[in-house]
């Protein structure tokens with residue numbers, strides 16, 4: 001162990017160094033509190049023997065600072081105080097500021113080394129506990145048969161990957177795969193062989209993935225799911241095809257399979273180029289549909305589809321002109337909902353939660369201003385961005401409504417479409 005000795009008396013320092021060396025440990029020496037802090041920062045220290053009475057920073061203050069540092073990183077190490085004071089109150093204070101034991105000078109070699117051994121025991125127990133805790137966390141995250149992530153962990157990690165893709169405007173691919181005719185395999189060879197087969201397939205999938213950010217999990221009995229971050233269609237297809245080939249290459253005999261002589265997998269993939277306007281579960285659903293297509297097409301194959309989410313825009317306009325204009329420019333990305341009155345806008349917005357509302361400022365029969373205020377009051381719709389199209393932009397801006405943009409009415413609202421693009425992608 002590296003034991004930091006903090007002691008201003010040269011004689012005592014020398015003696016304690018010698019004791020510690022005799023016990024087979026490595027002493028690091030500081031003459032005062034300031035030096036102790038520097039050395040502590042620069043070297044690996046396992047335990048500290050700290051004098052209380054020192055000029056400048058005393059032992060209590062130095063200990064308090066060291067404990068603060070350690071706590072930030074959730075770390076701990078034993079600190080033994082050495083003091084000439086022998087009052088009960090000093091001992092209490094020493095323990096309060098974070099000391100673990102207390103030695104009265106003059107320090108005998110036997111007692112110092114006995115205390116060090118006792119502290120060493122606590123360090124060992126603490127490390128053991130930490131290791132156990134870590135393996136418990138690991139166990140709770142993983143499927144017991146395949147050691148892949150379990151479904152719960154997958155949900156958490158996939159959600160994080162999804163959020164990151166949204167932040168970085170990156171593509172994200174999801175592959176779902178299923179062992180072909182696995183029920184027949186189980187019926188034919190028994191459950192033990194079935195489990196062995198699942199483990200081998202899981203390993204083949206893991207080995208087909210190359211990057212540390214990839215997430216692979218057991219999704220159901222014989223179903224697996226993979227998230228590939230920052231991966232587009234061709235990359236996803238490439239990985240899926242590698243998985244399919246590696247599973248086939250396991251060459252696990254399957255005499256009950258109507259489609260192959262050995263174990264194969266069907267794979268479905270959904271790739272999303274931007275996450276706006278959709279949810280992780282929609283993409284998983286799309287991958288599931290692609291998997292179904294692979295099965296329908298005869299199994300042992302890969303289907304990867306681009307999943308392009310439709311951003312939902314609610315257009316509040318009784319003329320129909322706004323919707324036509326947006327639709328013609330952004331049809332491939334947007335799904336339009338149309339409301340022809342303020343009342344209809346409120347109910348559609350609350351029910352469908354569109355990604356954005358575009359409102360004609362001259363909405364007939366209802367007051368557009370009143371509708372906007374009511375949208376903002378309803379907790380279901382309060383956060384939805386609102387853009388208005390009107391004849392007098394200055395007038396609308398002077399109303400100081402909580403809107404996200406106001407655009408002049410024109411045949412082709414180029415600015416509005418540009419704003420929609422910026423708002424949603």
Ligand SMILES: [Mg+2]
Pocket residue numbers: 007008009051052053054
């Ligand atoms: Mg001293």
